[in-house]
Amino acid sequence: MSNKALEVTNLSAGYGENDVLQGIDLTIPPKSITALIGANGAGKTTFLKTVTGLLPGRTGSIKLFGEELTSKKPYKIAEAGFALSPEGKQLFPEMTVEENLIVGAHNVRARSARNQTLEEVYSLFSILKEKRNDPAASLSGGQQQMVAVGRALMAKPKVLALDEPSLGLAPIMVDRLFESIARIRELDLAILIIEQNVFQVLEMADYGYVLENGEVTISGTGSELLANDHLKRAYLGL
Amino acid sequence: MDPTLALHVVKNGLLIGGIYGGVALGLSLIFGVMRIINFAHGSMLMVAMYLAWGLWAGLGLHPYIGAIITVPALFGLGYLVQACIISHLFRREKAFVVEPLSALLLTAGVFLVMDNLVLMIFGPDVRAVSIDLAYANFFLGDIPINIPRFIAFVSAIGVAGVLSWWLKTSDMGRAIRATAQNRDAATMVGINVPLVYNITFGLGTAILGLFGALLVPFFSVTPTLGLAFGIKSFVVVVLGGIGSIWGCVVGGIVLGLFEAFASQFVTATSAQIFSFGLFVVILLVRPSGLLGKA
Ligand SMILES: Nc1ncnc2c1ncn2[C@@H]1O[C@H](COP(=O)(O)OP(=O)(O)OP(=O)(O)O)[C@@H](O)[C@H]1O
Ligand SMILES: [Mg+2]
Numbered sequence: 001m002s003n004k005a006l007e008v009t010n011l012s013a014g015y016g017e018n019d020v021l022q023g024i025d026l027t028i029p030p031k032s033i034t035a036l037i038g039a040n041g042a043g044k045t046t047f048l049k050t051v052t053g054l055l056p057g058r059t060g061s062i063k064l065f066g067e068e069l070t071s072k073k074p075y076k077i078a079e080a081g082f083a084l085s086p087e088g089k090q091l092f093p094e095m096t097v098e099e100n101l102i103v104g105a106h107n108v109r110a111r112s113a114r115n116q117t118l119e120e121v122y123s124l125f126s127i128l129k130e131k132r133n134d135p136a137a138s139l140s141g142g143q144q145q146m147v148a149v150g151r152a153l154m155a156k157p158k159v160l161a162l163d164e165p166s167l168g169l170a171p172i173m174v175d176r177l178f179e180s181i182a183r184i185r186e187l188d189l190a191i192l193i194i195e196q197n198v199f200q201v202l203e204m205a206d207y208g209y210v211l212e213n214g215e216v217t218i219s220g221t222g223s224e225l226l227a228n229d230h231l232k233r234a235y236l237g238l
Numbered sequence: 239m240d241p242t243l244a245l246h247v248v249k250n251g252l253l254i255g256g257i258y259g260g261v262a263l264g265l266s267l268i269f270g271v272m273r274i275i276n277f278a279h280g281s282m283l284m285v286a287m288y289l290a291w292g293l294w295a296g297l298g299l300h301p302y303i304g305a306i307i308t309v310p311a312l313f314g315l316g317y318l319v320q321a322c323i324i325s326h327l328f329r330r331e332k333a334f335v336v337e338p339l340s341a342l343l344l345t346a347g348v349f350l351v352m353d354n355l356v357l358m359i360f361g362p363d364v365r366a367v368s369i370d371l372a373y374a375n376f377f378l379g380d381i382p383i384n385i386p387r388f389i390a391f392v393s394a395i396g397v398a399g400v401l402s403w404w405l406k407t408s409d410m411g412r413a414i415r416a417t418a419q420n421r422d423a424a425t426m427v428g429i430n431v432p433l434v435y436n437i438t439f440g441l442g443t444a445i446l447g448l449f450g451a452l453l454v455p456f457f458s459v460t461p462t463l464g465l466a467f468g469i470k471s472f473v474v475v476v477l478g479g480i481g482s483i484w485g486c487v488v489g490g491i492v493l494g495l496f497e498a499f500a501s502q503f504v505t506a507t508s509a510q511i512f513s514f515g516l517f518v519v520i521l522l523v524r525p526s527g528l529l530g531k532a
Contacts, residue, residue: 052426078428090423092416103416106409107428155428 002066005030005190006051006082006159011060013050019058020046022214028159028207030065033181033191035201035222037235038211044194045087047211048161052084053077064159079107081158085165087194089148093137097128100136100147104154113156120187121150124180142173146180153184160184161192178204198235202226210235239502245381247498253387255494259478259487260394261449262471263401264316264442270481271418271438274324274341278349280468282443286312286450287459288356294367294454301367302389305451309444316443319348321436328432349464357461366458390452395487397445402483414438418481466510473513 006028014020020043028034038044049055051062053074062069069077083104092100101121105114122129125146131139136147145165152160162181166174178200185191195201202208208225210218218228225231239247265279276282286308293304327340375382405411417424417434425431457463470493478489493513500509 054422054425073430074425075428075430078426084426086423086426090420090426092419092423094419095412095415099412099415103412103424103429104427106413110428111409151427 007063009061012058013055020214026209028190030190032206035205035208036194037198042211043214044211045163048084048163083152083155083157084161085148085152087163089144091136091147094135096133097136097147098132100151101154104151110156117154121153125150142169159190163194249381251495251498253391255491256391256394258470258474258493259490262474262486264445265471266475266486268442271414272435277345279471281349281352281464283446283450283467284464286447287454290451290454291365291367291459301451301454305448308451309447312447313440313444317436317440320439364458364460367454369455372455386455393452398483398487
């Protein structure tokens with residue numbers, strides 16, 4: 001077993017003619033929280049789409065605990081243990097909350113443990129248990145975000161990626177979400193999180209990467225990044 | 239209208255309408271999940287009917303027993319048409335979204351090939367399965383009900399029930415619904431979307447395998463019957479609300495009743511023209527269909 005939960009080397013990808021990602025190198029250790037920071041349009045979402053296999057990579061390699069994921073089919077990547085809570089939630093709107101969660105455990109590895117994982121998700125987000133039979137589209141934005149995170153957890157991931165989970169949430173919901181993420185960390189997995197709340201996420205994160213124009217420009221531990229002058233000016237407004 | 243006659247007309251309309259609904263189920267399923275209008279839908283029913291007829295004429299198999307072969311055969315046909323032909327559209331467009339027009343043209347090509355192949359093999363002659371059951375009736379009060387039509391009608395409702403239950407409760411059914419509602423999210427949760435497409439297409443045409451076998455006892459077979467069934471199925475799907483299974487049955491019954499009443503006043507052929515007129519009116523008044531969301 002590799003001591004790197006996720007190891008991305010020289011990854012390029014993009015849409016049409018242009019490369020949005022221009023040779024990304026990024027490593028996530030097991031049982032950690034890693035933050036990925038960058039301005040709007042820097043390519044953060046594109047990076048996650050490429051790792052899930054939704055967008056084909058053009059160069060480079062992606063490994064999950066040493067297992068080659070490069071150019072595998074998306075369902076094989078999910079089976080290998082990478083799960084994403086996507087930007088904008090992307091729920092199945094007409095399915096109930098519980099159905100959304102159950103579909104999250106579609107991969108073979110997760111399916112046998114489905115009922116147990118469902119209880120874990122319900123204990124993490126108790127409101128979802130109350131709303132289990134409601135259509136996902138009827139929930140508030142914060143609750144829908146919990147469904148998206150819960151659905152990703154249902155896949156029994158080894159690496160969990162969260163793309164702007166706090167987007168559009170009221171401040172109190174953001175705090176609650178961060179508390180839940182801190183509890184997810186105890187589930188023994190590696191978390192990769194993209195956030196606009198740079199200060200809050202770096203306080204929690206073990207490591208951080210800064211993405212600018214499709215390249216990693218700064219990386220370090222959470223506290224190193226918080227002390228970084230460029231980062232302070234560009235992202236923390238200090 | 240004389241009340242006894244009216245009752246007969248209602249009976250005829252209900253029976254044929256239920257069958258229209260059953261035949262259209264696959265079209266609705268495929269459209270609901272893949273956003274593809276399968277122009278070859280009716281032709282696939284025609285192929286199923288030739289197969290049922292051939293099994294009867296060649297091997298002496300009663301069509302209801304022949305269904306054991308026609309259903310998997312049509313599943314295979316649909317699966318292969320999707321996997322080998324239509325899937326290329328998805329690959330070419332890279333994203334999982336197909337431009338509706340290119341899919342329509344491609345399936346229209348499949349329709350032309352199938353109709354002409356069958357014409358080449360079997361010629362234009364009308365074929366019919368003649369079994370005693372074709373003329374068997376039971377009586378509901380004073381009204382005779384033709385048994386094979388009744389069986390087809392009940393099967394349509396049965397298939398709709400089983401299909402919606404299966405889509406709701408099975409893992410594959412949930413995966414199909416998830417894919418219909420959000421393809422990218424379905425891909426991300428680890429659903430093998432291309433496989434879901436193949437299976438959905440196969441299921442949609444497998445239902446035609448069943449109805450091919452159920453229809454041949456009272457419906458004669460020609461190489462050109464596909465087009466009318468295809469267009470009527472499309473009308474039914476739009477009437478019932480695209481992708482809605484029970485809407486499909488309701489839409490079929492509405493169309494069947496409408497044709498039955500119209501044919502009291504004009505010839506059966508002109509009655510069909512009226513159903514297409516009805517279709518235009520409904521599109522104007524209720525664009526989302528009868529049971530669809532307004
Ligand atoms: N589907 C697409 N087709 C073409 N270009 C795209 C597509 N999605 C994103 N882009 C472009 O790729 C670049 C990176 O976008 P991406 O969504 O990855 O940024 P991001 O870092 O996630 O930004 P944000 O903070 O706004 O979410 C942008 O210039 C964007 O316009
Ligand atoms: Mg983004």
